[in-house]
Amino acid sequence: MRFAILGPLRMTGVGAPTVPKAPKQRQLLALLLLNANQVVPVGVCIKELWDDQPPDSALSTLQTYVLHLRRVLCGVPEIGTMRAAKQVLATAERGYRFSVPDGSLDLHLFDEGVRKARDALADGDDARGSALLARALDMWEGRALTGVQAGPVLRAHAAMLEEYRLSVQETRIEADLRLARHHELIGELSALATRHPTNENVRAQLMLALYRSGRQAHAVEAYQRLRRTLSADLGLDPSPRMRRFLQAMLENHPSLNSPAAAGAGAAGDRSA
Structure with a gap:
């Protein structure tokens, strides 16, 4: 079952x-x-x-x-x-x-896959961690509880599950950035940034992928779109972290260039 x-x-x-x-x-x-x-x-x-x-x-x-x-x-x-x-x-x-047996509920399988992936990432195995996270994310077939009429408890659960899913996706993307897969990530990150226009972490990952792909002007424009959206929707400015990240790009800071270099860890921290 x-x-x-x-x-x-x-x-x-x-x-x-x-x-x-x-x-x-x-x-x-x-x-x-x-x-x-x-x-x-x-x-x-x-x-x-x-x-x-x-x-x-x-x-x-x-x-x-x-x-x-x-x-x-x-x-x-x-x-x-x-x-x-x-x-x-x-x-x-x-x-x-x-009561459900072990391995019979997709949410439990997702949790287990994420746990194994995080163990791999903690051991420094980005390739295995990314693959395990991708496999876990493939279990999703749309928004949680599609087609179910939701009251207050289910709405809260569904919102938390969507946040959980996005967090896992961001973690997988971060591993892929460290694996120099920035070219392949641009489409996925562009779609995520459209769906989550005020999410600074997603926007920073998109900016980094664009920058590493030689598209610095597009990376700056991605920042400007974030700034305009935050101002119009929330009356806010980008965080100091985002402003520092933009400045590092404008200065062509070496830590942003090569995910294989020792400085790549710092670049990942900037987009986390």
Whole structure:
């Protein structure tokens, strides 16, 4: 049995993918999978499903949704019976726990891949670290919980997952910059900078990739776009770190030139 939340919500067994069709049941399933193997208190479930306006029947309705989810699980060949479904989706400690085996939830696999990659990077193996991060990022099939109606709890979870994903992507790009892959990164970084126009770290990585590709004027223009966006949207100026980075580019500072040189570490620090 496989479960997916990094994109469309899915439960995949021996047969075709199976998920509830009713929006509230999908919403509850997503909440339980995001907290797989942990108890989700009843109050959190009610908050997610109805926010601050739960009906008088909220508790009994929640219990009905749980029953329907267990019936869906019964239709999965690997589970098959209500008794087994109650073990997967258990009532425990004034809440519910959805148990998933090791290696069956894409979020857990993503976490494990990122952990192994960070270990490789800590050992100085940028090539292996980059490859492991790329493999982990390939598990994503769009925004987390695509197609799921989200209440306040899921919205907060989804936002944190997107930040997590971006952080991992930035870490992989940083490793690729140290591997002198700046030419290949420009397209990806341009798209990221468009999606995250006020993110200084992404913009610094784009500027560095452009600079190392011999496109200093484009790197300066990337900085100017950041400055204009920050001013127009937030009434802010680029940070001192970004201004120092721009000045280093204008001065053709040697530390920015070769990722294979000892000074490349300093360049990476500037864009981190």
